[in-house]
Amino acid sequence: xxxxxxxxxxxxxxxxxxxxxxxxxxxxxxxxxxxxxxxxxxxxxxxxxxxxxxxxxxxxxxxxxxxxxxxxxxxxxxxxxxxxxxxxxxxxxxxxxxxxxxxxxxxxxxxxxxxxxxxxxxxxxxxxxxxxxxxxxxxxxxxxxxxxxxxxxxxxxxxxxxxxxxxxxxxxxxxxxxxxxxxxxxxxxxxxxxxxxxxxxxxxxxxxxxxxxxxxxxxxxxxxxxxxxxxxxxxxxxxxxxxxxxxxxxxxxxxxxxxxxxxxxxxxxxxxxxxxxxxxxxxxxxxxxxxxxxxxxxxxxxxxxxxxxxxxxxxxxxxxxxxxxxxxxxxxxxxxxxxxxxxxxxxxxxxxxxxxxxxxxxxxxxxxxxxxxxxxxxxxxxxxxxxxxxxxxxxxxxxxxxxxxxxxxxxxxxxxxxxxxxxxxxxxxxxxxxxxxxxxxxxxxxxxxxxxxxxxxxxxxxxxxxxxxxxxxxxxxxxxxxxxxxxxxxxxxxxxxxxxxxxxxxxxxxxxxxxxxxxxxxxxxxxxxxxxxxxxxxxxxxxxxxxxxxxxxxxxxxxxxxxxxxxxxxxxxxxx
Numbered sequence: 001x002x003x004x005x006x007x008x009x010x011x012x013x014x015x016x017x018x019x020x021x022x023x024x025x026x027x028x029x030x031x032x033x034x035x036x037x038x039x040x041x042x043x044x045x046x047x048x049x050x051x052x053x054x055x056x057x058x059x060x061x062x063x064x065x066x067x068x069x070x071x072x073x074x075x076x077x078x079x080x081x082x083x084x085x086x087x088x089x090x091x092x093x094x095x096x097x098x099x100x101x102x103x104x105x106x107x108x109x110x111x112x113x114x115x116x117x118x119x120x121x122x123x124x125x126x127x128x129x130x131x132x133x134x135x136x137x138x139x140x141x142x143x144x145x146x147x148x149x150x151x152x153x154x155x156x157x158x159x160x161x162x163x164x165x166x167x168x169x170x171x172x173x174x175x176x177x178x179x180x181x182x183x184x185x186x187x188x189x190x191x192x193x194x195x196x197x198x199x200x201x202x203x204x205x206x207x208x209x210x211x212x213x214x215x216x217x218x219x220x221x222x223x224x225x226x227x228x229x230x231x232x233x234x235x236x237x238x239x240x241x242x243x244x245x246x247x248x249x250x251x252x253x254x255x256x257x258x259x260x261x262x263x264x265x266x267x268x269x270x271x272x273x274x275x276x277x278x279x280x281x282x283x284x285x286x287x288x289x290x291x292x293x294x295x296x297x298x299x300x301x302x303x304x305x306x307x308x309x310x311x312x313x314x315x316x317x318x319x320x321x322x323x324x325x326x327x328x329x330x331x332x333x334x335x336x337x338x339x340x341x342x343x344x345x346x347x348x349x350x351x352x353x354x355x356x357x358x359x360x361x362x363x364x365x366x367x368x369x370x371x372x373x374x375x376x377x378x379x380x381x382x383x384x385x386x387x388x389x390x391x392x393x394x395x396x397x398x399x400x401x402x403x404x405x406x407x408x409x410x411x412x413x414x415x416x417x418x419x420x421x422x423x424x425x426x427x428x429x430x431x432x433x434x435x436x437x438x439x440x441x442x443x444x445x446x447x448x449x450x451x452x453x454x455x456x457x458x459x460x461x462x463x464x465x466x467x468x469x470x471x472x473x474x475x476x477x478x479x480x481x482x483x484x485x486x487x488x489x490x491x492x493x494x495x496x497x498x499x500x501x502x503x504x505x506x507x508x509x510x511x512x513x514x515x516x517x518x519x520x521x522x523x524x525x526x527x528x529x530x531x532x533x534x535x536x537x538x539x540x541x542x543x544x545x546x547x548x549x550x551x552x553x554x555x556x557x558x559x560x561x562x563x564x565x566x567x568x569x570x571x572x573x574x575x576x
Contacts, residue, residue, distance in 0.1 A: 036383025039376045040399035043439065047406045050414030051271075054264040071241065072249075072262075076269060079245040082159055083227040086166035090223050093167060094174035097320050099208060100313045101175070102182045114179075116324055117172035121444065122493055122543060124500025125169070125232035126517045127536040130524060131327030132156070132165055132237075134334055134533070141326070161237035166230065170223045172324060177219055178212050185211040200309070221281035225274050225404050232502040232517070236524065246270045247503070250409050255507060260413065267410035274405040328540075334530065335537025354519065355535065359542065362499055362515040365434050370495030372438035374487060376400075377446040400446050403439040412436050412504045429508045437498040444497065448490045449483070481556065488554025492547045499543060516542075 067073050101110070136142045136156045146154045154160070189207050198206060231247045238244055244252075246266050253263040380396045403411075415432060502517040514522060516539045523532035 036379040040396040043399040050411040053418040054414040086227040090170040093171040097175040098178035122496035131331040134330035217281040334533035366498040369437040369498035373441040373494040441494040441497040485554040488550040492550035
């Protein structure tokens, strides 16, 4: 007798093992929906609770102080101006570099250059600043050339250094994202453009600009937000009150002036500006592809392939490579001789306890933060994919990207005030730092996993439903083989972003118990440049080691015989 549809659905919630039927773990539909919704609600609650606690505990100044106080007016104006300049210059560099890489898809070292451009996302700001100081500082290579050969006076500190550092970080990331957009242009448009023999200008208008135009609003908003909320770069290269941003002013208000009201007011201004910017970007067509994808196809552009064009492309690309390589090379050259002394001071055989403690403390914060951000991203994506209500999907997305707009310093201070009666030890403060770092890494981790989570073909889903593969077994045999490498990469990025954090730990950490970025800042502040270079190099090597380990963990184990065939069937999409 044929069974009813309800009976089939009931049987699919079980896994047959011999003659017994056992419910598949986590097979109830609520497990795919409620955890992600709870995470989104927790993110919104934490953000509102942090801001609310800061406002509740202090007397909020009048809004009129923003234009009556010369200091606050200067801070807000400078923050917007430096972020605007950084966005314009980053895009002016990124657009031609992306077009050159699209025209030249097969030159030697292209793959290494793309990986180097991706490194800017996780390279600690304080490490890059030390390299930039070695190249563009008072005794730097570039400064010597500019003064001796060109007769140009150059000062790294102030808006010059801040914008230069922001371009160093954001131009490679923007170029990588724009390259991905250009390479995703329809092949039919490329063929028509090649048949018509379009030049570089008309090829840009007909093929490349329509491909990058949808990405531009979100990319500009992302770069502006990263520059607007920059802390370590401005803290190190600001050079005085005239070059202070809102994030640094919040830190000074909380750390030195103990004026939480002014910090809350500045936080609301930052939240209003960033929120308004993202709202405008969304209204003009916000794209979801705001992080580079490693699996994009390469297409050779037929526009502008003359010898003169190739020489110009090579020269411009060479300058861009030098711009990226010189600070990293300075870190390597200055840090390599002193890294041994950093671990074994004065030729002793005992490991430097300060560096070892800072390393362990950084790992104890970064690894849990990366794990929390990856787990939260998976739950939010699962909730968004299973929800039939667009409003709930938008709610989870807003909650995930909320950390980009809420200043982490204000969030941490508000949560500290909220949980102050129960926070009595430094270890509990580190737990708070770990949670905030996980929240800050969540938007980037979510972007990395969004594509792989949505790439599961409908035929595989249909077969899994027919076979009753639900709950834990569905994750183990259907999702895990496809998500193993993206999860490892997301874990590496989440850990790396937390490893290089300098904002929250600078506020809640103690000088006697620093993390590696705080230790590096202390060494730069005391003009111990050799020790700072060694610490910066060690931090970079530690990040590369973490990436290598997670990359190895993301490689599936090789199997032979029947197991290899089963593994291949599980990982390859099926077609009806």
